[in-house]
Every structure is written in structure tokens, then in C-alpha cells.
Amino acid sequence: MxxxxxxxxxxxxxxxxxxxxxxxxxxxxxxxxxxxxxLVGESGCGKSVTTLSVLRLLPRRTGRITGGAIRFGxxxxxxxxxxxxxxxxxxxxxxxxxxxxxMTALNPVLTCAxxxxxxxxxxxxxxxxxxxxxxxxxxxxxxxxxxxxxxxSYPHQLSGGMRQRVLLxxxxxxxxxxxxxxxxxxxxxxxxxARILSLLSDVQRRHRMALLLISHDLGVVGAxxxxxxxxxxxxxxEEGPVSDVLxxxxxxxxxxxxxxxxxxxxxxxxxxxxxxxxxxxxxxxAMCRFAPRCTVARSECFRGHPVLLGRPGGGLCRCxxxxxxxxxx
Amino acid sequence: xxxATVNFAHSRLAAAGGIAILLLVLASLFAPLLTPxxxxxxHLDGGIYLPPSVDHPLGTDKFGxxxxxxxxxxxxxxxAIGFFAAAMSVTLGTLAxxxxxxxxxxxxxxxxxxxxxxxxxxxxxxxxALVALFHPSLxxxxxxxxxxxxxxxxxxxxxxxxxxxEREFILAGRAxxxxxxxxxxxxxxxxxxxxxxxxxxxxxxxxxxxEASLSFLGLGVQPPMASWGSMINDGKEALTHAWWIATxxxxxxxxxxxxxxxxxxxxxxxxxxxxxx
Numbered sequence: 001m002x003x004x005x006x007x008x009x010x011x012x013x014x015x016x017x018x019x020x021x022x023x024x025x026x027x028x029x030x031x032x033x034x035x036x037x038x039l040v041g042e043s044g045c046g047k048s049v050t051t052l053s054v055l056r057l058l059p060r061r062t063g064r065i066t067g068g069a070i071r072f073g074x075x076x077x078x079x080x081x082x083x084x085x086x087x088x089x090x091x092x093x094x095x096x097x098x099x100x101x102x103m104t105a106l107n108p109v110l111t112c113a114x115x116x117x118x119x120x121x122x123x124x125x126x127x128x129x130x131x132x133x134x135x136x137x138x139x140x141x142x143x144x145x146x147x148x149x150x151x152x153s154y155p156h157q158l159s160g161g162m163r164q165r166v167l168l169x170x171x172x173x174x175x176x177x178x179x180x181x182x183x184x185x186x187x188x189x190x191x192x193x194a195r196i197l198s199l200l201s202d203v204q205r206r207h208r209m210a211l212l213l214i215s216h217d218l219g220v221v222g223a224x225x226x227x228x229x230x231x232x233x234x235x236x237x238e239e240g241p242v243s244d245v246l247x248x249x250x251x252x253x254x255x256x257x258x259x260x261x262x263x264x265x266x267x268x269x270x271x272x273x274x275x276x277x278x279x280x281x282x283x284x285x286a287m288c289r290f291a292p293r294c295t296v297a298r299s300e301c302f303r304g305h306p307v308l309l310g311r312p313g314g315g316l317c318r319c320x321x322x323x324x325x326x327x328x329x
Numbered sequence: 330x331x332x333a334t335v336n337f338a339h340s341r342l343a344a345a346g347g348i349a350i351l352l353l354v355l356a357s358l359f360a361p362l363l364t365p366x367x368x369x370x371x372h373l374d375g376g377i378y379l380p381p382s383v384d385h386p387l388g389t390d391k392f393g394x395x396x397x398x399x400x401x402x403x404x405x406x407x408x409a410i411g412f413f414a415a416a417m418s419v420t421l422g423t424l425a426x427x428x429x430x431x432x433x434x435x436x437x438x439x440x441x442x443x444x445x446x447x448x449x450x451x452x453x454x455x456x457x458a459l460v461a462l463f464h465p466s467l468x469x470x471x472x473x474x475x476x477x478x479x480x481x482x483x484x485x486x487x488x489x490x491x492x493x494x495e496r497e498f499i500l501a502g503r504a505x506x507x508x509x510x511x512x513x514x515x516x517x518x519x520x521x522x523x524x525x526x527x528x529x530x531x532x533x534x535x536x537x538x539x540e541a542s543l544s545f546l547g548l549g550v551q552p553p554m555a556s557w558g559s560m561i562n563d564g565k566e567a568l569t570h571a572w573w574i575a576t577x578x579x580x581x582x583x584x585x586x587x588x589x590x591x592x593x594x595x596x597x598x599x600x601x602x603x604x605x606x
Contacts, residue, residue: 057503061433092505099504104497109519118515119505170505 002076003030004210005054005095005178011067012049012058021280023049025234026068031178034208036201038221038242040257041231044278047214050231051180054079054212055091073177093123096171100183102163106155112139112166113151119173138169143199161192165199172203178210185220197224218257222246227315230254233279233289236308240315250317252294288319296323343595346588353585357404366395368402369553378571388573390563396573400581403555407585410470410550411537417475418536419529422482423518429483430490431513441487444480452477453542460548470549474536482528489521523600527593534589541582557582 012024024046031037039047052058053065054072056079070079072095079087099105107115116135120126126134132151139147142165155163164184171179181200185193201224204211215221221228222242229239230253238251249255259272276293288294291301300320311317356363365384372393379389387396425444429437447455459473493499494517502512543549544558552559557578564575 055504057500088506088508090506091503092507097501097504099497099501101497105501107498107502107516107520109522110516118507122506122511167501170501 001033002071002074003032004035004072005029005031005212006071006076007050007054007068008071009068010050010053010065010070012046012053012063012065014059014062015064016062023063023234024053027231027234027236029229029236029239031210031212033177034204034210035227036204036211036213036225038225038228039212039214039231040216040218040221040228042216042257042274042278044280045231046234047216047231048182051097051182051212051214054180055095055097056080056087089123092119092171092176093174094176095178095180096174096176097180097182098164098167098171098184101187102160102167103187105167106163108155111152111154112158116151116166116170116173119170123174135169135173138173139166142166142169142172142203143195144169160188161196164188164192164196168196168199168203172207175207176209178212179204180212180214182214183216184213186215186217193220200224218246218261230257235289235318236316237290237318238311238316239308240311240313240317244313245315248313250311250313251290251319252296252323253290256293256295298323340595340599342591343598346591346595349584349588350592353404353588354408356401357408360398360401360405364395364398364401366398368394368398368555370394378567378574380571381573387577388571390560390571390574391567396560396577399555399560400557400578403550403557403560403578404581404585406467406550406554406556407537407540407582410467410474410540411533411589413471414474414478414536414540415529415532417471418478419482419525419532420479421475422479422528423486423521423525425479426483426486426488427490427513427518427521430487431494431509431517437487440483444483447477448480452539456539456543457546457548460543465548465551467550470540470543474539478532478536482525482532485524485528486521489524490517493517493520523596527597527600530589530593530596534586534593537589538582538586 007027007029010024010027011022014021014023027046027050029037029039029050039050041047049058049063054070058065065080068080071077072079072090079090082090106112113132113135116138117131120131120134135151136147139150144150144162144165150158150162150166158166184200185196188196197220200211203209211224213221213224225242227240228242228245229236230245230251231237232253238245238249238254245254246258249258256272256274260274262271274293279289279292286305287303288297288301288306291297294301298320301323306318306320308316308318309321372389376389376393377391379385379393381388385395385397387400389395390399425440429440455477456473459477460469463469499512499516502516507516540549541556541558541561544556545562547559547562549558550556560578561575561582564571564578567574
């Protein structure tokens with residue numbers, strides 16, 4: 001049986017002021033039915049671009065998908081080849097998305113009711129009382145204590161956590177088979193974060209829905225995901241089961257990300273920042289893209305672009321074998 | 330004065346303007362009940378050039394017609410033309426600006442260049458040319474005023490839409506499968522309503538002023554139908570010995586246009602949180 005979502009060799013570039021930026025470079029990633037896959041990496045590494053490509057929501061004037069295929073569903077239709085009209089039947093119905101900023105992702109001049117009911121009207125053809133009843137059930141399901149009153153509210157009357165719940169309800173309205181959550185908790189404070197995450201995991205299990213979770217927070221991914229893919233400078237550098245990748249990371253970048261996490265009780269002392277910045281995707285030469293920032297880079301890292309190789313413990317890693325296996329110079 | 334005081338004074342002016350407009354609209358609507366004389370009835374035998382009196386509160390003109398009655402009936406014409414022409418130009422401007430701002434591309438270039446060209450013409454000259462081409466009528470006036478007044482609104486709406494289309498809730502709407510027309514009309518346009526209402530209000534005042542100018546020049550409302558502009562024209566030769574003929578319709582234009590501007594400004598301040606008077 002094919003995976004639910006199969007991204008193969010995706011390439012995305014942006015035209016910015018006459019220059020071409022390669023934001024995503026031959027990324028392949030699969031999400032199985034009911035599977036939770038985490039996608040991690042620093043800001044600007046191409047996580048969001050990859051997921052926006054799945055729904056074909058890249059900025060129309062600048063962003064271009066230049067190669068690859070994104071297959072979805074049992075018959076593996078290529079989303080990139082679908083007419084826009086067909087694509088709109090998939091968006092919000094079979095694949096939904098939750099965004100980072102709950103404060104701005106709801107229309108400020110419409111009530112939650114009209115925004116929720118609109119999803120039902122569009123994809124299910126439900127109106128009036130049917131849509132109303134369904135949306136009240138849905139708001140209750142995402143843990144809103146007073147669904148009737150919340151439905152009638154305008155977004156500015158709700159807190160960030162409540163808004164994220166409403167957005168999640170809108171995304172779940174049509175029981176999608178895949179939910180893409182792009183940093184769903186980044187804009188929320190810590191206690192609300194934990195509640196939204198447990199809600200997300202709860203809903204995912206109950207509906208056996210696949211979840212593609214984008215985050216720069218390895219803790220969040222470790223708690224929810226079955227598998228994790230680490231992106232750096234537009235390509236996947238390590239991918240495998242969460243239990244293995246986050247416990248015994250093989251790629252120096254994954255290790256650096258883990259070392260950059262705060263250690264509880266260490267008073268910030270355990271955190272090691274990664275020096276330098278993500279390259280801007282203009283000069284992708286024949287070398288390891290992480291090498292300039294890598295603490296264990298060798299001369300051969302600057303001479304050839306490493307390929308994804310099988311890693312011990314399962315999955316893939318884009319590093320030369322000596323470095324990957326932790327041999328020091 | 331503290332900012333709150335200024336704010337209060339400002340909103341009081343806007344409220345006063347609103348009330349004055351309301352009174353004016355009611356007075357024009359109920360003109361037959363309020364006016365003592367038929368506005369077109371002439372009294373050539375001894376009734377001409379009568380100064381303001383109890384029987385003729387604002388005097389009579391060279392045909393002996395009652396100025397007060399003519400101002401109320403003329404108000405019907407001016408307000409109706411102002412309202413319908415502004416509605417037309419604001420609708421056109423909103424559609425043009427929203428299309429340009431949301432879909433961008435070649436259409437945007439074409440629409441905005443048309444706006445630039447039309448704005449480069451002096452509006453009154455353009456109107457004179459258009460009105461002179463056809464037989465003057467009220468419908469023609471409304472259409473012509475509507476067609477020459479939409480550019481400002483188009484610019485405002487395009488600017489708003491350009492920034493709104495990049496907001497996250499638009500991306501979220503697209504991710505839910507909403508198609509472009511739905512996003513534009515249901516999700517973007519309600520967010521532009523504030524500036525559009527302001528533009529519409531200011532546009533009514535401006536249109537009344539232009540209509541008065543056209544009628545003054547004899548190309549607007551045709552006699553014997555009363556219109557503020559043509560009444561001023563009628564009175565201009567008699568200004569030295571019968572000042573009331575031109576003065577009162579002139580005051581009517583002044584007060585009406587000022588009230589619409591006050592209300593428009595007040596609403597702009599109310600809609601714009603950044604504004605500090």
C-alpha cells in the first residue's frame with residue numbers, strides 16, 4: 001500500500017529581485033496513513049515552503065515548483081498536476097492546514113460561526129441548522145467550554161489559545177486524512193502550548209489522521225511524532241524513527257540542534273548555539289551545506305556534496321560515513 | 330486642549346454634520362408639506378424681486394418664484410444626484426481597485442493606468458465635454474458624474490487589498506479550499522468597508538459641488554427644474570439689488586458640502602486607530 005502522502009524530489013525556487021533562490025532542493029518525504037511525521041530545522045531551511053507546496057499555496061508571483069511530484073491518497077494522484085478546481089476540493093477537505101499565528105489566521109471582521117459554517121457549506125453543502133449543529137459539536141471536540149458563545153464571537157474577543165482551537169476546528173471540519181500543522185504552538189505561551197499539543201495528538205489518534213508537524217522545537221516533535229525529518233538549507237539531512245534520531249542523532253546538524261536545547265535545571269548553561277546562519281540558497285556549490293558551521297567538518301566535506309545514506313538504527317543521513325558514525329578526526 | 334477634548338469636539342462636529350444632513354434629507358423629502366408655494370409658479374405681476382418676508386422667508390426671484398421652496402425642491406435634485414452618482418462611482422472604484430489589487434498582473438497595470446490618465450484630466454472639463462455631447466438629463470448627469478469620480482476610490486481600495494491579500498487569514502482561507510472570488514468578496518472586501526464608506530461620504534459632498542458647478546454653467550439640471558447651481562446663476566446679475574436670490578442657494582451648497590465633509594472626516598478618524606487629531 002502506498003503512503004498517504006509521497007513527496008518525491010520536490011524542488012522549489014523563488015525569484016527575488018532577479019535572483020533565483022533554491023528554497024527546496026530534491027526533498028523526498030512520505031507520510032503514511034495515520035502516521036505523525038515531524039519536520040524540523042531552523043527558520044529559513046525550507047520547512048514551510050515544502051508544506052505550502054503540498055497544498056500549492058506558494059506566493060503566486062515569486063514561488064515556483066520546478067521539479068518533483070507530490071502524490072496523495074490511495075490512487076496516488078499527483079497534486080502538482082491537478083487543475084486548480086480539483087485542488088480546491090482537496091484543500092480543507094482531504095488535506096487541511098493549521099498555521100503558526102492564531103492571532104492573524106482568522107478573518108477579523110467575520111464571526112467564528114460564519115467562518116466555520118463556510119467550510120461546511122463549501123465542502124459538504126450543509127447550511128443553517130445542520131452546519132450550526134456540526135460546528136458546535138466540533139468546537140466542543142477541540143475543547144472549547146462554551147461552543148455556542150464562542151461560535152458567536154469575533155476573533156478579537158478570543159484568546160490566542162481559543163483562536164488556535166477554532167482554527168483547528170475549521171481544519172478538522174471535513175475530517176481530513178492529512179493535517180499539516182505549521183508551528184502550531186510557537187505563538188502561544190508554554191502552558192497553552194502543552195494543551196494544544198495534547199489536543200492535537202488526541203484528535204490525531206481518535207480519527208487515525210496523518211499529521212505532518214512542522215516545528216523548530218525538537219521537544220514538541222519528540223513528544224508527538226513517529227518519524228522525524230531534519231531539514232537544512234533546503235534539503236533533508238537526516239530522517240528516521242523519532243526514538244532513534246533524537247536519541248542517537250547521526251548528522252552533526254541534528255546533534256547541534258539537540259545541543260541548542262535548554263537543559264532543565266542548568267540555568268541556560270546547557271544551551272550551545274550553532275554559530276553562523278543558514279545559507280541563503282544562492283550559492284549551492286559542490287560541498288556539504290552545513291560544513292561551514294559544522295564543528296567536526298573535514299576537508300572532504302568541502303569537496304563534494306554528500307548524498308543520503310542509510311543510517312544505523314534506520315532512516316537516512318546526509319553525511320560522509322566517517323563523520324556520521326561519530327569518528328573524530 | 331487635551332487630546333480627549335479635541336477628539337470630543339471633533340466627533341461632536343461630525344455628529345452635528347450628520348444631524349444637519351438628516352434634517353436636509355427630510356426637508357427635501359417632505360418639501361411639498363413644508364413649502365408655502367409652488368417652486369415653479371411665477372408671479373410676474375408685482376411678485377418679482379421681493380426681499381425676505383413672512384410670506385416668502387427667503388424672498389423671490391426675477392420671475393416671482395419663492396426661493397425657499399426652490400431651495401428645498403432643488404435639494405431633492407442635488408442630494409439625489411450626489412447620492413446616486415457617489416454610489417455608482419464608489420461601486421465602480423471598489424470593483425476596479427479590488428480586481429487590480431487582488432489579481433495583480435496585466436489587469437492591474439491596465440486599470441491603474443486608466444486611473445492615472447483619468448485623474449490627469451481636469452474633472453470639470455471632462456464633464457463639460459461629456460455633457461455637451463448628449464442631451465442633458467438627470468440620468469446622464471448621474472452616469473457621467475459616476476464615471477468620472479471612481480478613480481480615488483479605486484486607488485484606496487487597491488492599496489488596502491494589496492496589504493490584505495498578504496495577511497495570514499487569506500492564506501488560511503485558500504488552504505481551506507476557498508476560491509478567489511469568494512476570498513475577494515467575502516473575506517477581503519468586508520475589511521475594506523471602512524475606507525470605502527469614508528470615500529463614499531466625501532464623494533457625495535464633492536459630487537454635489539460639481540453638480541452645482543455644472544448647473545451654474547447651464548449644463549446640469551435644466552430649467553425650469555430648480556437646482557442650487559442654476560439658482561445661483563439666476564441670481565448673479567441681480568446680486569446688487571436682490572442679493573438673496575444667489576446667496577441662499579449658495580449657502581445651501583456650502584452647508585451641505587461642509588456637512589458631508591465633516592461626517593466623512595469624522596468617520597475616517599473613527600475607522601483609523603492611528604489617527605490623532
